[in-house]
Amino acid sequence: MEHKNTTYPFTAIVGQEKMKNALILNAINPKLGGVLIRGEKGTAKSTAVRSLAALLPEIEVIADCKFGCNPNERAGMCQECVNRLEHGEELPVEKRRIRVVELPVGSTEDRVVGTLDIEHAIKKGEKRFEPGVLAQANRGILYVDEVNLLDDHTVDVLLDSAAMGVNTVEREGVSYSHPAEFILIGTMNPEEGELRPQLLDRFGLCVHIEGIADLEQRVEVVKRRASYDEDPAGFQKTWEEEEEKLREAVIQAKELLNKVTISDDMLYLIARIAIDMNVDGHRADIMMMKASKTLAALNGRREVLEEDVQSAADMALQHRMRRKPFQKPGVEEEKIAGIISHNHPHSHEHY
Template identity: 65%
Template sequence: MKNHNFPYPFSAIVGQDLMKRALLLNVVNPRLGGVLIRGEKGTAKSTAVRALCGLLPEIDVAAGCPFSCDPTGADPAGDGLCAACLARAQAGTLESTRRRVRVVDLPVGATEDRVLGTLDMETTIKKGEKRFEPGILAEAHRGVLYVDEVNLLDDHIVDVLLDAAAMGVNTVEREGVSFSHPARFVLVGTMNPEEGELRPQLLDRFGLCVQVEGIADIDDRVEVVKRRAAYEENPAGFSEAWAGREREVAGRVERARALLPRVVFSDELLRLVAQIAVDMGVDGHRADLVMMKTAKTMAALDGRDAATRDDVARAAEMALPHRMRKKPFQNIGLDKTALADSMAHGGGKGLVR
């Protein structure tokens, strides 16, 4: 339990650069649509997600609001206020607090009513008043929804999750309750493909997908064990020792967030993205959108104000692998040669214009 107060520092994770990068990208730009981390057991998947807590920025939330309404209304793409907050705002009693963006767990065994929210039975019976008791989706609004072993999630839970993730709104029509509230979250899932595959529809909802493998390098492996031992021996001390590095990463994220709205994405790159999507035969437009957003975020994270072809290439590597499957039972993966061909091809066309 003590470890809860001191999660393993993000910067202390050895290697796994692709995964770390994918997670950071989502912290910088919550609209990327989350990340699916695939890999064997014991490859620091869960550790990395938990470690993210320390890097998440602070946001303004309405005090006591179960839906974490944004009281400032500063974000033009925000969701407005819930009914209770609206009433408070009109009465002038809306108070604001600051807190870190949360990582909310969705346990594999969660029931539908717990995920969506349900009728508060106690109030109903005692006072004869219908009241909505918010569920996990409400808690996750403006935060990170983390599903460990996402491939083991029950089918009907996946369905309701998809519904909410697609619209950014949770609409509840159950047990005499009719309610809807914004539920915009970064979906982070981890899975071990040996345990079974995900439905293509759910795969597509994850903006990015990265594959993690155990580290092969002996020195690195030794380092993993050393750090882990040090952490377990004294979590507080270990966190303290890494605090400087953590601040560094957090600062980088903070700067990237500020820079992101100003990142330029040229028409040439836009064409390149569309070309890659067509060449690689992905379904729909989501891959295009994610590639573009990821490339922009990538630039911001590196402190540049314009995206480059290299950003697009690196974005494609994360945005395409899980969208490439024509048949859901083919192995997940990306044909890198095809991608390189497409890059050359698309780039050529772009330059002609």
């Protein structure tokens, strides 16, 4: 049991900066809409996501609410909480870490969206809704390992609720809807098949990772893993300081985030990139904007710079490019760089 409760510290993961960066950005700004981590087997994908939980900030929740409603925001509350408030009830508030809820690939649809409460139905002869994984994931992180292996119809229901942050259940005699706003984090190994484009687009960011080629770093990976396996608690303690530092950095960036501004020049650049890279729809623009602001905050700046836009574009466009045959998925980084350097004369004409 003890072993299960410890996770490998996030900061102890060697390399994979892109992935770590994308995850940290999401911890700072939950509105980034999650990350899809694509990569070969054994590249610390799952480890990183699981260990992220320890870095996540605390949120205020209504203690006895199944959906973890936010006590300060009535608009987003579930029906029960609203009812209780209307009856003049005082709702108990508690603080807790943002949760990481795992959605196993074999999940059945009823467990995902929720279903009829069997026990209650048989004992009392009444219908009651039994919340599923989406309820647990409200205001937290929904983590799907091997997301590309998820059943098609499970993906459908996931899309449905991810779109509006509401889970509407109309099945098995139950009619219910509740808030389901979550950050979607998925990992996948592209060798096992691609993801449907519609689901791809739901991930705010996407990073592609590979095994580390550097010999020394590889050795370090093995060493650290070995000492973690020997004594997980002790290993955690050694890294606690690093973890605390990062946690602090996340909190600071979170505070700074609201003060970060983005100039029209940078917005123009974002729009330009989106148009020139020929992406579908507008989600890419919005994500680039949000990611670059969060990056600026993480770097302790109050203003978005070109470099922020560039790395944001890298993460936000990775999975949104219209692919051509015989072309690897991913962003043509040089093309983005080209657009950025080309942008200078233009931007001044425009604004």
